[in-house]
Amino acid sequence: MSKGAGGALLDMLAVRRTPGRPIYRQIFAGIRERILRGELAVGTRLPSTRTLARELSVSRHTVMQAFEQLQAEGLISSQVGDGAYVLDGGAGHGFAAAPDKPSEAGPDIAPRQVALSSRGARLAGSGLARRPELAQRAFYPGLPALDLFPRAVWRRLSNRHLAASGTGLYGYGDVAGLPALRAALADYLQVARGMTVAADDVVVLSSTWQALDIALRLAGDTGDRAWLENPGPEQVHAVVRAAGMSPVSVPTDADGLVVAEGEKRAADARLAIVNPSHQFSTGGVMSLARREALLAWARRSQALVVENDYECEFRYDDRPLTPLHALDGGQGVLYLGTFSNILGPGLRLAYAVVPPGLRTAFLAAKQVVSGHTALFNQAVLADFIGEGYLVSHIRRLRDAYGERRRALMQALTAQLGSRATLHATGRGTSLILELYDGQAAAISRAAAAQGVAVKPLDAYYQAGADLNALVLGYAAVTEAEVPRAVARLKAAFERS
């Protein structure tokens, strides 16, 4: 080798004694980089291990480890008594000559784009919003009361399973969910929702998003249509678009989804995604006539009804209505529930009650997209439900939400009563504030700057509803916090 190459190599090999970063790996990585960049040409003889060890002040054994690794990678040939030579592994295979040679790409060079498929572009471009920082939790709709998380009970039940001697919770689980949890959920749904459900009908999932993604892929092809309630959460539109399908907005009135209008707009839709026990914004419930019309359409057209029974637990004046699932005998309705708004979204636990005719397909699809759901929290939740904590926790939430709602209504009336009217419904966890003057979008922006998240009601409507109102979620805002948060909202009114 030329003196120059060896000198350059030594200059480059800056060895640092960093814990967890073995010296031999540093030497190996340094030489490898030079070879791959073509800076050490094929046939170059490397300095001897003895020389390198002395110059770098490391043991010869360390250098030999690095050389062994270089040899294993096919970058050098190294034979006892002969020294080590650079092989044609680097530049010789077109690596260095590639137009977008990666080792030259510094952080200032734009990353190479990976080509997306058509469906990939749709999936990536759905526009599903990421959740806001918790700093803005007042009054972001849909955030649960994390301050009421049943910490002590959860810890005790967790420790029961952490201390158990079995290995079951660390191994492979049933893709349908932990049997104990499925049984507990079936019992719970029977009592709380009047549904006739067996443990076998229940599939545990990590979120309702996962259930929707599976349902859309199973029931719809690219270009197929799905009915969605208008108004309704924009996220559901995003998920439908992400699946390559067309969301069809079906209007709702005081009786819920106008099924006849859905049939007029898209009788051939493959799915309808609805929340009959909690119509968004109107706060109404879908009437029995409409529920039957929806089921009749679904039966005629072999479409799947997805009943996303979100927030069915939170009713203050009356009791929840019978789910579509129960009306239909569970034959053509995929019923979805979640613990995100009861315990917290961090747990990632939701469930579906799957019609018998869809069960095999649903489980096969879930096996593909994720396999079984994480086991530990399933076991804790099964105990939590089975030992009665869920029912009392929901009661506690319902009481607290009732109080938070009252506190919010009082504060809004006191501070903003002259500027807006309040529309409170007997369910859910949000209120609607209809503005006399000002502009909802502008106030929403000004409120964000004040650290308060209020969404314009328009955002829940497809095709400009021209409603000058704001949606305020109150579940995550304690009574003590309400007055200050409303004061900040008032400031936003003044600055918008």
Next chain:
Amino acid sequence: MSKGAGGALLDMLAVRRTPGRPIYRQIFAGIRERILRGELAVGTRLPSTRTLARELSVSRHTVMQAFEQLQAEGLISSQVGDGAYVLDGGAGHGFAAAPDKPSEAGPDIAPRQVALSSRGARLAGSGLARRPELAQRAFYPGLPALDLFPRAVWRRLSNRHLAASGTGLYGYGDVAGLPALRAALADYLQVARGMTVAADDVVVLSSTWQALDIALRLAGDTGDRAWLENPGPEQVHAVVRAAGMSPVSVPTDADGLVVAEGEKRAADARLAIVNPSHQFSTGGVMSLARREALLAWARRSQALVVENDYECEFRYDDRPLTPLHALDGGQGVLYLGTFSNILGPGLRLAYAVVPPGLRTAFLAAKQVVSGHTALFNQAVLADFIGEGYLVSHIRRLRDAYGERRRALMQALTAQLGSRATLHATGRGTSLILELYDGQAAAISRAAAAQGVAVKPLDAYYQAGADLNALVLGYAAVTEAEVPRAVARLKAAFERS
């Protein structure tokens, strides 16, 4: 009302005092069912609440609760002083007349099938196998050593977070993963795999299946092709088929994937899914020349290389090779790792190192298909890695697996040495047993009857490889268990 209708109603209303099943719900459900079946005709007057209360021996308040609920459902009209009448909510809306009237569908009637989309049928029909029961864990390939799960440390770290006062782990998390875990993984990959990875490059997932599903949808459309190694795990073929794509088997030789053959068969493939540091069955590694050829093809055709670096941790004679990701500068390689075979699949924790040009799309897709990953175990794992437990746990596994492998080799040689040759490689967690006589498929079946899971090597090959050999995983079988499990396998040899 006629006396008869009231009598029939009373006959039907069997009320039982079951804890958790309120009486009023039982009365409500019973009457609802009769109305929906059309057995109580429109206009029928129900017995008075007083009469029903007396006949059923319940309080009048209970009956009134049931009636309120029936009224809320739109099933009856009920006015003070007038009594309650059945509305045309049931039979009047075509419910009872529907050909597949669900309330008539007993358990002996075949469930109504839900129509699947084309892609749904592919997704459901991929044939991805469910995992076997743990009873058959000897010698099912790919099962981890759950008996070595670091229970005490995990419990201690879990309690640290269970006792913490913050609510962060119960709320919404970053879809990319907990920042502390992403940073810990980046450090780990740098040290253990020589990769240049920042925390921002890492995305936490619930399994490598989830990563594969997202990658396939992002990079490939229906009908597109993907390269897979042959031999290789059948599950990967199933996942590719489930995504509506065509798996193209590319042969491997002693140098790994024969890239030129892949280009001949499907130069236009959109992805290649490979494990270069651990070629299945041959136990070889992909040579540098082949790795560079693969990357060059991927660059030319803008294809995505998915590097599923499964079991890279388990090498007994040498060190793992540089990942494709590092060779490529991380530009076009999606690198996947999992904790399923290090800690246990029950945790559902895996990760991807995502090329910068794919990151936005990958996170948007993950938001759609699942949202963020469950937070609690992410926090525990971040500590586990950051405090050095992962490195020592892997060392412990490596030692144990080395011993289990030796024990298995000894037992096989002693008990089956005259019937088969052993092919052990210096990595992974399985051995290959090449049979002198007998038939691998028949022995595999006979072994299953003996409670031993051995897979024919053929199962890993596309298009009949005609190899008479069995694959034996040893990670989950302790040294003490080995001799008896091998004796059962020997019995299977004799009975096949």
